[in-house]
Amino acid sequence: MKIPFARAPVSFDTVAPFLREAFENGWLTTGPLAERFIAGVGEFLGTRNIVSVSSCTAALQIALAAAKLKSGDEVILPAHTFIATFETVELAGLTPVLVDIDPATWNISLESAAAHLTERTRAVICVPFAGNPLPLPAWRTFADQHKLTLILDNAHALEAKFQNRFLHEYADYSCYSFYATKNLTTAEGGAIVCPADKLELVRTLSLHGMSRAAWKRYAGGSWRYDIVETGYKANLTDIHAAIGLAQLPLLQKHHARRIELTARYHRAFADLPLRRQNLPEGTLQHEHGAHLYCISLNDAARRDVIIEHLQSEGIGTSVHFIPIYEFSHTKNKYSFHTQDFPHTHGYFSGAVSLPLYPTLSDAEQDEIIRIVRDALV
Ligand SMILES: Cc1ncc(COP(=O)(O)O)c(C=O)c1O
Incomplete structure (x- = not known):
């Protein structure tokens, strides 16, 4: 019996109508399908403060940029995570501080994080490993007490809850992955949930720091746009969104x-x-x-x-x-x-x-x- 490690729960036949729509409207990149897909994910998570991006890695980069951390600031994260959690901190010019996990839950240990606090600590990234929720009320209190930005690398934890509340409800930024092996996939893709007052900034950071989304411009708006931040090229395309739209109802x-x-x-x-x-x-x-x-x-x-x-x-x-x-x-x-x-x-x-x-x-x-x-x- 051959049993692969991962198998995306989506067939070509269920994706085909969405792909056809993307080809028929002739746009292909970030447009109406990406918008519908992310609205659907937001509805599932109970939030409108969500932006689609090209990966969880991009979401982490954008979260760190939106938090306005400064070069040399320290960010606490677990030693037990995927390299993206670490690399994005490095690439942002920040100092990663690795801490140990809890031996029972295999998630970052709050005691270990507390022991690694310094006067330069500005943020903590928690990774709900395998989808295991963290005791987030305690983490929220910890972050508030020490004036830290609380980021969740929720690549594994789209559906996870702590005491009946989705994990993003406790965090400043929550980053999701729609990579091929994830619970909901667009082949490559991601999302970021943020506070309402950061939504425009996060959107802007996800597309070159541009003040208006490109597809809206092409759809009849003014030719003029402004660049208001140093941004990323991290938009989710309609082709990818088509794959996700086919799975949302399931x-x-x-x-x-x-x-x-x-x-x-x-x-x-x-x-x-x-x-x-x-x-x-x-x-x-x-x-x-x-x-x-x-x-x-x-x-x-x-x-x-x-x-x-x-x-x-x-x-x-x-x-x-x-x-x-x-x-x-x-x-x-x-x-x-x-x-x-x-x-x-x-x-x-x-x-x-x-x-x-x-x-x-x-x-x-x-x-x-x-x-x-x-x-x-
Ligand atoms: C914990 C964790 N964070 C981040 C990522 C990166 O996700 P993406 O491939 O969407 O950038 C992964 C990917 O598997 C992951 O497991």
């Missing part, structure tokens, strides 16, 4: 299936010598974004055996994430030490991510479970 159903598959994995692995991700206190399983299903074994050798077994049976796996301090670039440029991140390292050493997507059948999942159990029991 978003809740897809998320429910991801939660169901997560519960099946949890039950099947309950008696095995491995660690599973815990929710933070006060949340329920359906509030998890259920983007990834990750386990962590007691040692790297066992992890490698499981990955080999699965691979030899045609089952795709991954490891999320190789910690930021593990790369040659970061090792050469910063003096990070593995021993400063014991919980990140403990998790990473045994980490395996298993297939999790709405089109994964029970029979396919049972096969994955069988192989993991056979290797461990």
Whole structure:
């Protein structure tokens, strides 16, 4: 049985009517489809303060620019994240400060963040790993107390909630990814939710710092535009939006299936010598974004055996994430030490991510479970 690690839950047939519309109106890039798509995402998230962009990476760049941080300001972020969270801080001329994760939730630890505060700390980026919500009221209080901008790298956490509220409700900026493997995909794409009074600035930053969106200009407005900021070229195209529009009506159903598959994995692995991700206190399983299903074994050798077994049976796996301090670039440029991140390292050493997507059948999942159990029991 061949089971890929990821499989986008969208078919050409469901996208075709939207693509046809994009070709028939003849515009292709950011236009009416992108506008409808992002309005739909905003409706799902309960906000109008949302701008579509070309990736979550672009959203992070724009959030850091909109927060008006200055060169040398320190930004706290977890060592356990994708490189985009780190690189965007570097590229903005800011100083990244890596902190450890909580050993139970595998999310950035508030205690560790507090221990790394200095008088130069200006922002913190939290990453709800795999879609696991963070105890955001406590993070909001922390950010307010220390006058920090609270940014969420919500690449995994579109549907996630903490105590029935979407995560963006607690943050200053929330960045989303619609990359090919994400819960909602446009192949490449992203979004940023921001405070109402920053909406125009965020829009402007997403397109060259231009005062008016280009497609509105071409649609009959004045030829004149102004550049009011140093901006990015980070707009989402109508072609990409067409792929997203086809999935929007299924978003809740897809998320429910991801939660169901997560519960099946949890039950099947309950008696095995491995660690599973815990929710933070006060949340329920359906509030998890259920983007990834990750386990962590007691040692790297066992992890490698499981990955080999699965691979030899045609089952795709991954490891999320190789910690930021593990790369040659970061090792050469910063003096990070593995021993400063014991919980990140403990998790990473045994980490395996298993297939999790709405089109994964029970029979396919049972096969994955069988192989993991056979290797461990
Ligand atoms: C935590 C996290 N942040 C940011 C990104 C970057 O997203 P994008 O590819 O949309 O720029 C990813 C991508 O997988 C991610 O996992």
